[in-house]
Amino acid sequence: xxxxxxxxxxxxxxxxxxxxxxxxxxxxxxxxxxxxxxxxxxxxxxxxxxxxxxxxxxxxxxxxxxxxxxxxxxxxxxxxxxxxxxxxxxxxxxxxxxxxxxxxxxxxxxxxxxxxxxxxxxxxxxxxxxxxxxxxxxxxxxxxxxxxxxxxxxxxxxxxxxxxxxxxxxxxxxxxxxxxxxxxxxxxxxxxxxxxxxxxxxxxxxxxxxxxxxxxxxxxxxxxxxxxxxxxxxxxxxxxxxxxxxxxxxxxxxxxxxxxxxxxxxxxxxxxxxxxxxxxxxxxxxxxxxxxxxxxxxxx
Amino acid sequence: xxxxxxxxxxxxxxxxxxxxxxxxxxxxxxxxxxxxxxxxxxxxxxxxxxxxxxxxxxxxxxxxxxxxxxxxxxxxxxxxxxxxxxxxxxxxxxxxxxxxxxxxxxxxxxxxxxxxxxxxxxxxxxxxxxxxxxxxxxxxxxxxxxxxxxxxxxxxxxxxxxxxxxxxxxxxxxxxxxxxxxxxxxxxxxxxxxxxxxxxxxxxxxxxxxxxxxxxxxxxxxxxxxxxxxxxxxxxxxxxxxxxxxxxxxxxxxxxxxxxxxxxxxxxxxxxxxxxxxxxxxxxxxxxxxxxxxxxxxxxxxxxxxxxxxxxxxxxxxxxxxxxxxxxxxxxxxxxxxxxxxxxxxxxxxxxxxxxxxxxxxxxxxxx
Amino acid sequence: xxxxxxxxxxxxxxxxxxxxxxxxxxxxxxxxxxxxxxxxxxxxxxxxxxxxxxxxxxxxxxxxxxxxxxxxxxxxxxxxxxxxxxxxxxxxxxxxxxxxxxxxxxxxxxxxxxxxxxxxxxxxxxxxxxxxxxxxxxxxxxxxxxxxxxxxxxxxxxxxxxxxxxxxxxxxxxxxxxxxxxxxxxxxxxxxxxxxxxxxxxxxxxxxxxxxxxxxxxxxxxxxxxxxxxxxxxxxxxxxxxxx
Numbered sequence: 001x002x003x004x005x006x007x008x009x010x011x012x013x014x015x016x017x018x019x020x021x022x023x024x025x026x027x028x029x030x031x032x033x034x035x036x037x038x039x040x041x042x043x044x045x046x047x048x049x050x051x052x053x054x055x056x057x058x059x060x061x062x063x064x065x066x067x068x069x070x071x072x073x074x075x076x077x078x079x080x081x082x083x084x085x086x087x088x089x090x091x092x093x094x095x096x097x098x099x100x101x102x103x104x105x106x107x108x109x110x111x112x113x114x115x116x117x118x119x120x121x122x123x124x125x126x127x128x129x130x131x132x133x134x135x136x137x138x139x140x141x142x143x144x145x146x147x148x149x150x151x152x153x154x155x156x157x158x159x160x161x162x163x164x165x166x167x168x169x170x171x172x173x174x175x176x177x178x179x180x181x182x183x184x185x186x187x188x189x190x191x192x193x194x195x196x197x198x199x200x201x202x203x204x205x206x207x208x209x210x211x212x213x214x215x216x217x218x219x220x221x222x223x224x225x226x227x228x229x230x231x232x233x234x235x236x237x238x239x240x241x242x243x244x245x246x247x248x249x250x251x252x253x254x255x256x257x258x259x260x261x262x263x264x265x266x267x268x269x270x271x272x273x274x275x276x277x278x279x280x281x282x283x284x285x286x287x288x289x290x291x292x293x294x295x296x297x298x299x300x
Numbered sequence: 301x302x303x304x305x306x307x308x309x310x311x312x313x314x315x316x317x318x319x320x321x322x323x324x325x326x327x328x329x330x331x332x333x334x335x336x337x338x339x340x341x342x343x344x345x346x347x348x349x350x351x352x353x354x355x356x357x358x359x360x361x362x363x364x365x366x367x368x369x370x371x372x373x374x375x376x377x378x379x380x381x382x383x384x385x386x387x388x389x390x391x392x393x394x395x396x397x398x399x400x401x402x403x404x405x406x407x408x409x410x411x412x413x414x415x416x417x418x419x420x421x422x423x424x425x426x427x428x429x430x431x432x433x434x435x436x437x438x439x440x441x442x443x444x445x446x447x448x449x450x451x452x453x454x455x456x457x458x459x460x461x462x463x464x465x466x467x468x469x470x471x472x473x474x475x476x477x478x479x480x481x482x483x484x485x486x487x488x489x490x491x492x493x494x495x496x497x498x499x500x501x502x503x504x505x506x507x508x509x510x511x512x513x514x515x516x517x518x519x520x521x522x523x524x525x526x527x528x529x530x531x532x533x534x535x536x537x538x539x540x541x542x543x544x545x546x547x548x549x550x551x552x553x554x555x556x557x558x559x560x561x562x563x564x565x566x567x568x569x570x571x572x573x574x575x576x577x578x579x580x581x582x583x584x585x586x587x588x589x590x591x592x593x594x595x596x597x598x599x600x601x602x603x604x605x606x607x608x609x610x611x612x613x614x615x616x617x618x619x620x621x622x623x624x625x626x627x628x629x630x631x632x633x634x635x636x637x638x639x640x641x642x643x644x645x646x647x648x649x650x651x652x653x654x655x656x657x658x659x660x661x662x663x664x665x666x667x668x
Numbered sequence: 669x670x671x672x673x674x675x676x677x678x679x680x681x682x683x684x685x686x687x688x689x690x691x692x693x694x695x696x697x698x699x700x701x702x703x704x705x706x707x708x709x710x711x712x713x714x715x716x717x718x719x720x721x722x723x724x725x726x727x728x729x730x731x732x733x734x735x736x737x738x739x740x741x742x743x744x745x746x747x748x749x750x751x752x753x754x755x756x757x758x759x760x761x762x763x764x765x766x767x768x769x770x771x772x773x774x775x776x777x778x779x780x781x782x783x784x785x786x787x788x789x790x791x792x793x794x795x796x797x798x799x800x801x802x803x804x805x806x807x808x809x810x811x812x813x814x815x816x817x818x819x820x821x822x823x824x825x826x827x828x829x830x831x832x833x834x835x836x837x838x839x840x841x842x843x844x845x846x847x848x849x850x851x852x853x854x855x856x857x858x859x860x861x862x863x864x865x866x867x868x869x870x871x872x873x874x875x876x877x878x879x880x881x882x883x884x885x886x887x888x889x890x891x892x893x894x895x896x897x898x899x900x901x902x903x904x905x906x907x908x909x910x911x912x
Contacts (some may be wrong), residue, residue: 036837037808049509051667070510070665078511085502090310091318101306102512134709144506160835163708163863164901165908189835192866192901204837234853237846250842251849253869253900254888296838 001027001062001151001183003048008057010043017043019206020057025185030178032197032290033187041187042082042207045156049079062151062183078150082157084137088130092121092140095129098146103148113180114143117173135166142173148165153177155186159193171196191292202295209298214291221289221297223247226267227255230279239277245269250296257293258284301371303512307520315524321490329482333539336474340525347431349396350377350388355404363416363442367398372434385504389421396420396431408446474539476628477601479533480621483559484566484595489587491570495521496583499574505667514663522567529563549635558631558641561648562624566591568655569620575662595621623647673701674826674857675720679729682715689715691880692729697859699825702852704871704888705861706900708908712880714830717861721828722746734825747775750819753830757815760804764795764814767803768821775822782821789817809840816847826857834864845870865901874900876907883907 003025010018018040025031025248033041035102046052048061050070051274058065064072086095096118100107111118116140124132129140138158145153159167171193178184186197194200195214202209202217210217228249230236236256242251258270267284315321349367353360368375376394379385385397399417401407408414418426495518498504505519526625537555540546548555569591577583594600598612599621605613616622623644628638630644638645675697682690690712697703707713718724720733722742731738734748758767765786772782790799793813803811810852812832819827829848833841848858860871868874868888875885884891884907891903 036840037835038838046505046667051505051508053666074509075511077509079506081502081505083502085506087310087314087503088501090313094310094313098306098310099506099510102303102507102510103764104511105302132797161709161863163908164865164904165708168905190866192899234849234851237849250839251845251870253866292838296842299837299839 001060001181002029003031003061003152003183003185005044005048005059006057008044008047010040010047010052010056012055016206018047018054019209021206022057023201023208023211025183027183028178028181029194030174030183030184030186030198032194032200033185033203034189034191034194034200034295035203036189037189038205039203041203042156045079045081045154045185048079049154050074051151060160076151078145078148078153080141080145080153080158081154082160084141085127086141086144089128090162091126091128092132093125095140099144099220099287100147105148107147110147113149113177116176117119117143117146119252120169133166134162135169138162138166138170139173142170146177150182152183152185155184157187157189159188159190167193191290191295194291200291202291202298204295204299210260210296217291217294218289221294223259223263223297225287225289225293226258226260226270227252227283227285227287228258228270228274229255229281229283230274231281232279235277236274236279239274239279243270243273245273248297248300252292257287259297304516304520307512307516308523311494311521311524312566315528321493325486325490325528325532326535328485329536330539331370331474332482333536334544336478337540337544345371346374347372347396347427348376348394349373349398349431350379350385351375351381352379352385352397352399354402354404355400357403357405359408360400360416363400363439364398366442367435367438370434370438375490385419386522387418394421395427396435417460442520456584474601475544475546476625476632477599479559479628480562480599480601480624481535481592481595482532482536483529483563484591484621485587486532487525487563487566488570488573488575488582488591490528491522491525491567492573492577492583492587493580494525495571495574496577496580500579507667508667514659514665518571518659518663522571525567525570526560526563529566530560533559533563546632548632550631551637554638555628555631558624558627558645558648560643561619561652565620565624565648565652565655568652568659571659572662575659575664594619598622599625620648620651671880672699673697674734675703675859676732677720678731680716680719680726680731682712682719682724683727688880692718692902693877693880693882694729695731695875695882695885697857699857700852700855702848702858702867702870702872703860704874705859705877706863706865706874706904707877708863711877713861713863714878716877717828717830717859720745720859721749721751728910747822748820749826750827751830752815752819752827752832754812754834758803758811758818761802763800763802764790764806765799767814768818772821777822777852785821789814789821793817805845809836810845812836812840812844813847814821816844818853820856824856825900826859827851829858829860831862831864832860833867834862865899865904868904876904878908 006022008018021044033044035041043052047054048059048066050066050073053067060066061073062076066073085099087098090098096107119141119265121136121139124136129137132140142158159170162170174184174186197214199211199213200217201211228236228240237249237251240246240256245260245262245265247261249256249258267286270284271282315325351364353364364375367373376386379388379397388394388397397419398420404414404444416439418432420431481655537548541548573583573586577586598616598619600616601621605616605622608616627641627644630641673696675698678694680690680693681688693716693871705717715724719726719729719738722738725739733745736748738745759770762770768786768789769782771883772785777785790796795814798806803814823876833844836844852858860867862868871888873885873887874891875882877883884903886894888900891900892898895903895906897903897906
């Protein structure tokens with residue numbers, strides 16, 4: 001019931017959306033495709049949900065070939081496209097009913113699977129879908145994608161544009177679904193969501209930069225990272241850029257993340273340099289890398 | 301089957317919840333029929349005319365009385381000589397002048413031949429044409445009256461004679477055209493828009509990744525519009541019968557069957573349009589430019605096909621509306637049956653099958 | 669705030685019927701500050717921002733932006749601010765140069781000014797090869813840089829940014845923040861509305877709106893210390909939970 005992707009490539013006109021992508025998703029896994037807009041995530045989703053045909057390579061979903069067995073796949077996957085794709089002029093209940101009937105089932109029949117989610121939107125069941133908040137829309141869309149008990153769930157950027165509270169709830173829901181033996185492939189541009197997946201593929205420009213468990217990706221970060229802060233952020237950026245020891249220096253919220261070309265670099269070295277540049281309130285601390293640090297290091 | 305009914309139910313929700321399309325669906329037919337029936341007609345009413353009577357005898361007086369008695373004309377002025385004619389026209393108060401020649405009665409009695417000159421203001425050619433037709437008609441009926449009174453039956457040599465619908469009602473000519481336009485609009489444009497809307501909203505993506513078969517999606521989209529179009533056709537026919545007292549001479553079942561045939565034709569065109577357009581806007585433009593304009597301009601609805609340049613006459617053959625209007629006029633006005641209309645019917649059937657085959661071929665089971 | 673405040677908001681309220689979208693908010697933004705204006709969808713931040721940029725009239729309360737009253741001097745407010753949104757900023761079917769000329773024209777810049785300014789902008793962003801290409805064909809990150817520069821064309825004192833970096837790759841996003849810091853360093857005030865909490869981390873101070881009210885206003889550092897959490901995301905979660 002997993003997913004297998006072998007050497008998939010796809011181009012639109014001159015743009016190479018996917019460039020020789022290969023990976024496996026194990027049955028029951030929560031697998032994340034992490035990358036910014038234009039990384040090729042949506043194209044990959046459409047190939048796997050049988051909506052597009054790849055130029056090269058092959059892929060199977062739950063053992064079925066995405067080109068030849070497209071009918072079988074359409075019966076057993078749930079798909080939530082990137083933008084909100086429900087009928088805005090239908091109520092919550094009508095939407096759900098509609099998707100249940102086209103899959104030849106009823107809400108009652110599969111209620112146990114969607115119960116968790118549906119109780120949260122049930123108070124609004126007579127409201128038109130177009131009038132729901134972002135978080136509610138996304139829960140309704142997920143309910144609709146689950147209504148026929150799919151074996152594999154494809155979620156294309158389900159949390160984009162959704163507030164932090166709803167995002168958190170959504171991920172909690174995914175974790176629970178995973179326990180019901182549903183394989184989940186989810187994409188997101190938010191690096192901080194990577195940690196919630198079993199394994200992730202960091203994607204950019206149609207290629208996979210790295211594929212592993214999130215902790216493993218962080219552990220494989222090749223350098224020591226220092227977070228740096230002084231009283232003047234803008235001058236700090238400029239000064240770190242011209243520092244001869246600098247390997248990378250990126251703004252990271254209220255700090256800068258700094259890595260050096262020397263492996264035995266110490267915080268004191270940097271403090272000394274910044275003092276020389278007349279910075280005040282200097283703060284330099286070694287810190288743990290994040291997925292975002294890995295992503296930037298890999299795509300550098 | 302349950303899937304299918306669920307789908308159709310959903311379509312009706314869409315239709316009844318969208319105020320704009322509801323208006324197009326039900327307001328449009330009524331507005332259009334009324335517009336064409338009352339405002340845009342070739343009829344004339346109480347047109348101001350002037351008389352220049354050189355004889356002032358019994359016959360001219362009778363003719364003038366007859367004209368002023370008709371509701372089409374009102375006599376505004378009596379002129380004294382030819383010079384006044386131009387002045388009267390220039391003032392713009394009158395649309396026509398009737399000029400009776402000298403010794404009208406005497407000439408009519410002795411030579412069996414007298415002349416009335418009809419001068420019209422041709423800056424508005426349509427009205428001018430109608431005025432001269434109407435006057436000639438009044439004159440010729442007066443002639444028949446004269447003939448009856450004369451004991452020795454001899455002919456009066458007035459040639460002007462025309463055939464039109466006896467009550468001079470142009471609305472009878474317009475109803476088949478309006479019905480054709482509305483069925484085209486509702487069936488083709490609304491279906492193509494409703495299918496492309498799913499593409500635009502992204503819901504088509506979900507429908508594709510579901511066990512629904514493409515033809516189920518299409519037929520599900522089409523069925524509600526067949527129903528609505530039939531209701532529209534009935535509304536139009538009822539309006540024309542009860543508001544404009546239009547006769548329906550032929551068989552009602554045949555009329556119904558031909559109408560459904562044309563609706564299917566328009567729907568298949570709508571599906572075809574939706575397979576080639578990616579957005580609602582494109583679908584609407586294609587429907588308007590590709591369907592509505594030809595229906596209005598090339599179907600013979602407003603401009604007679606026989607007076608079109610040859611290339612346009614050839615093009616008009618591929619426009620389904622042309623054939624449907626012939627069928628409608630045949631059944632409603634002439635009261636003829638399939639014996640006379642089989643050729644047109646066959647052409648429509650052929651076109652419908654062709655469009656359906658093409659749409660099925662063009663319909664994509666994937667996104668590109 | 670050493671240079672004084674440039675945005676004063678006092679008891680600002682906006683109601684729609686009996687729904688209060690913005691409920692009696694007050695705050696100040698200092699000159700040269702990068703100010704984050706956060707809140708979930710529907711918390712009222714867009715309504716509040718619309719009042720500040722002079723396109724929506726407050727129901728009650730007052731606000732001064734760049735020294736002008738948003739109620740009575742809306743036109744002057746609009747002239748002293750720049751605006752950039754992620755959703756709409758540039759015309760995709762015009763080239764970079766045409767976009768610059770168009771927006772320059774909107775703000776009433778002289779033809780000669782537009783010419784020199786667009787050349788400066790193109791030099792600065794190193795877009796010589798792309799200047800005459802359609803904006804639609806550019807990568808998202810580049811579009812955003814151009815859009816930001818365009819919002820600076822008429823030399824506004826305050827720049828309003830609406831979710832400027834959502835969905836952008838991490839490196840481009842940081843380059844964008846470098847541009848923002850540069851402008852702040854030059855003395856421009858940056859007002860960022862967003863519901864992406866990681867964008868909040870970059871601001872000097874942030875305010876968090878929940879259900880029409882400002883529930884927190886401080887530096888990210890102080891807020892995180894106050895709520896004893898690691899990130900602004902968690903600050904937001906705690907705040908939103910408390911309200912519910």
